[in-house]
Each structure stands twice: as C-alpha cells, then as structure tokens.
Amino acid sequence: MRIGELAGQTGASPKTIRYYESIGLLPEPARTHAGYRAYTEHDTDRLVFIKTAQRLGLRLDEIREILALRDQGERPCDYVRQTLRRQVNEINQHIADLRRLRDELTALDARADELIDTDTEHGCPLIERAHGAPTTRIDPA
Amino acid sequence: MRIGELAGQTGASPKTIRYYESIGLLPEPARTHAGYRAYTEHDTDRLVFIKTAQRLGLRLDEIREILALRDQGERPCDYVRQTLRRQVNEINQHIADLRRLRDELTALDARADELIDTDTEHGCPLIERAHGAPTTRIDPA
DNA sequence: CTTGACCTTCCAGTCGACTGGAAGGTCAAC
C-alpha cells in the first residue's frame, strides 16, 4: 500500500509518516518501481501502536525506545509501566496545580464587582490583587 | 537601577527583561552614560504586573494587550475577566481530560500483571490493550 | 594596572511534533 492509504487507515498524514521515518520511528519501507513508499500491514500495526502509545501520553522518543526494545524481542512492559507511573504522578501534580489555579481565578472573578470600583491607577485590580497566585502555567488544550 | 538589580527584584533574568523589551512588553528604558539600561520603580511595577498576570495563566501577547489598554488609561478589567473565564473553562476541560487519562493509565497498570503473561508478539500488551484511550496529551509540568 | 563582575548587541538554538511549500516525477482515467 502507498503512503496515502496508510495515512487514511491510521489517521496520520503522509507528512507525519515521512517524519516518523526520518526520526527512526518507522523503518524505511520498500519502494515501488516509481520510487513510491510501499507499506505492509506491519507498518499499519506499528503506526497504530505509535498512535496508541502517544494517546497514553508517551513522547515520541519514549515510543522509539519502546519500539527498539520490541524490535530486539524484549518485553518493554517494565519500561512502559515505569513510564506510565511517572505519567500518573505528573498528571496528579498537574491536576492539583490546575485546581488551585482555577479556584483562584474563579474567586477573583467572583470578587471582581467590588474590586472593580477600587483604585484603578495601576490598571486592573484583578491582577494587582492576585499576588499569592500558584506557579503553574496552563496550556490551552 | 541597572538590569541586574531589576532582575534580582523581580525574579526575571536580564535576558528575559531584554526579551520583554524586544517584544514590546517593557518600554525602552533610559540609558546611562555607558549605554547601560537604567530602570525605575515603574519598570519594577510593570514587570511584577507581567509576572503576576503570567502566573494567572495569561500569555505574553494577552498581557501586552492588557498593558496597552492600561497605558491608554482604560480599564482592562473586562478583557481580563473574559480571559480569566476562558482560562477557567479551558482548565476544567483540561482537568477532565487528565482525569480520564490518569484513570486509564492506573487501570492499565493495575491489570498489568495478568496482561503481562499474554501474547507478547507485538511488544507490550499494555499498549495493545489500550485502544479506546482518550485523546488529550499531557505536558509534563 | 589588572581582574572580574557586569553590561552591550546580535544571531542562533531549544523543546515537541509536526506542517508548508517549492520543484519535480508517476500514473490511471478521460
């Protein structure tokens, strides 16, 4: 199958597939007479594996590690489990940070009507009053 | 005061301060005889304002908007409140995604002992079994 | 008079995962 078909099957773009090849996530495929990449179901499987691992929060370099182990016939489960546990810890930390941040923003907004009538020389009392804020940035998902 | 002192007062690095100037967050300061940047307390205030707004989850371009309004003597509160509410919505969405992700990872890890004894031909059953996963990536904070 | 901390400008790189676009080759259908 050609790259477009593999893309259609997996939801990755042809660009992304070539990119994965370039960084060693996918092996260099056979080529047709015309120089087109020719993929098999093994590639579909591998790409689905990659996408799944990615959805689980693994980074591409981690996935590459796992695939390398897999290609050597090893069981990457220990590595995967370790990574998953690290992920869970990070997620919990992240959630806690976000909760604190959200609660502060909500409280700030709720108090806005009174605050808004105070001295405005420095711009916005909403921000001036927010000094003890949390330290985590959010990324707009 | 020179850039190092401003940096020390605010927790920003001299590099960052120059960067902020270059993108229009901080005004071009006066210079000393030697060409050194000379700051006043207004700059300290402005930089603290920036840092606080940043801790509240605002992006630098949003902060620049707010400061521009402030510089024109307007009350940016409406803008800020709107932004804060958007932030809160995004945070809630984010938390929900992360919770789903965490729960799946935890469940996966808990079932690992049984799964680990199954067919390992494709690498790690932990990943093979995880098809219905959520769609959000996390960023390790 | 030299050392060393501090300052200057400017250019380039980082992280992560792609994406855009140019310039050109291939192939099946009409």
Added chain:
DNA sequence: GTTGACCTTCCAGTCGACTGGAAGGTCAAG
C-alpha cells in the same frame, strides 16, 4: 495527450518563552 491526484525530496517555518554564546565595552576594587 492532458488533466489531476498522488508521490518524491529538501528546506524552512510554526508555537511560546525564553536561553546560549560570541565578541566586545565599562567600572569599581585591590
């Protein structure tokens, strides 16, 4: 025989917020 979809390579750009480093100027202390 030509259109148009698809493929190729290669280089560069995106986002966001910086950070690194080179090459050089300034200044107070010892």
